[in-house]
Amino acid sequence: MIDSTGMSSHISPLVTMPPDQLDLGEIFGRLPPRRCGEADRRYMNEVLDDGFGNRESAHMVGRFEAAFAEKFGARFAISHNSGTGTMLSCLLAAGVGPGDEVIVPAATMASTAMVVVQAGAVPVFADSDPRTFNLDPADVARKITEHTRAIIPVSLFGLSADFDPILALARPYDLTIIEDDAQCFLATYHGRLVGTLGRAASFSLQGSKHMTSGGSGGMVITDDEAYARNIRKASILGYSTLDAKPGATMIPRDVRQDYAFERHDRFGYNFRMSAPQAALGLAQLERLDTLVAARRAIAAQYERVIREEKCEWLIPPHVPEGCTHAYWCYTCTLDTERLGVDWRTFRKTFVAHGGDGLYGLWVPVHLEPVFRTLSFFGSPERSPNFDPRYKGQVKSYGPGNCPQVEAFRSRLCLFKTGMQTLAKVEAQAEALRATIHYYA
């Protein structure tokens, strides 16, 4: 159900109110131990009782898809077995292939760019804004060419990409916008839910994410029925009878048993979600607001420590006016000059004071060895960049492609927000406080 602002009315105020007003005790009191509650067991038992026939599996997958679509106020949700396969399906269904360019951020997890190569197209890396760590629309504008077919904005760390200027850039060229919302559940962008802004949105349900379908999984949402049907087909071997409707993953018996049945009218991979994954995903979806609120409340704890300790060398994440943050992690910028030590030394000190580690940014994707050497299919000559159908200019990747990302890459501190108990949250906040004291 969508309200007058375009937001699903199923979203609780827990995910839109200021995080420092959230009641930690209440939120953590609602979370089941080890991410598995009564509903998870009940739905899993239903699957075990039903067996694993095609019809029964389709039924549970359909329930999950219908509930996911409803939650986001989308017309269609197409389940996958990863949040990587989701994006490849979206590219294939949009007709992206050899000769095309797709613009992706350099600051992301590599899947966002690998799917472009998997589709036979050329990834073009765009720079990111050092305040939000998301795509810089000005650089996207510079990177659009006559070969560009799609853009994949990533809502990194749980903060919405800056969609309005990106959508405005895409419109005159009819570029497909595929949201990579792997890390961004229930965040908002100027009153709209992230996931409802592009032609389609991809979510990862891998174990580290806000919600998980048993450790891996993915979901695409879209309002475009023909596109949804082709995404489904791209995800299950292009069977002609597949459909956009929830759980429409089956072929009717009399059709599939006929010797003359021509099964495949499109090309596809096999990214089918299993019934146990759907059962666990459905249960997690029912408490998604609480799961997101927990991460928001944890972020507020880190922020409180930085504020109370008047720490000037750890810069909290910036949340632009009009956006709410889903905090897949709490990403600070370390001012190494001001602190006088480098990132690795700071991390070591945090761990020594009880911190459960912290991640740095991934190596910017254009600098990862496989991209730098173009060795996707053995030799560089066989990469999409040198396919005779590709007439664009991007023949290599290396330092200088995305200077802003290259400048902030060694400064980001990704503090964890996936803790499931209040005691663990408090321990991490206190580890940060002790670290700040140590350098005072």
Ligand SMILES: Cc1ncc(COP(=O)(O)O)c(C=O)c1O
């Ligand atoms: C930004 C981003 N995109 C895509 C993915 C890929 O998702 P999955 O691991 O479900 O394939 C991830 C997951 O780790 C991610 O963080």
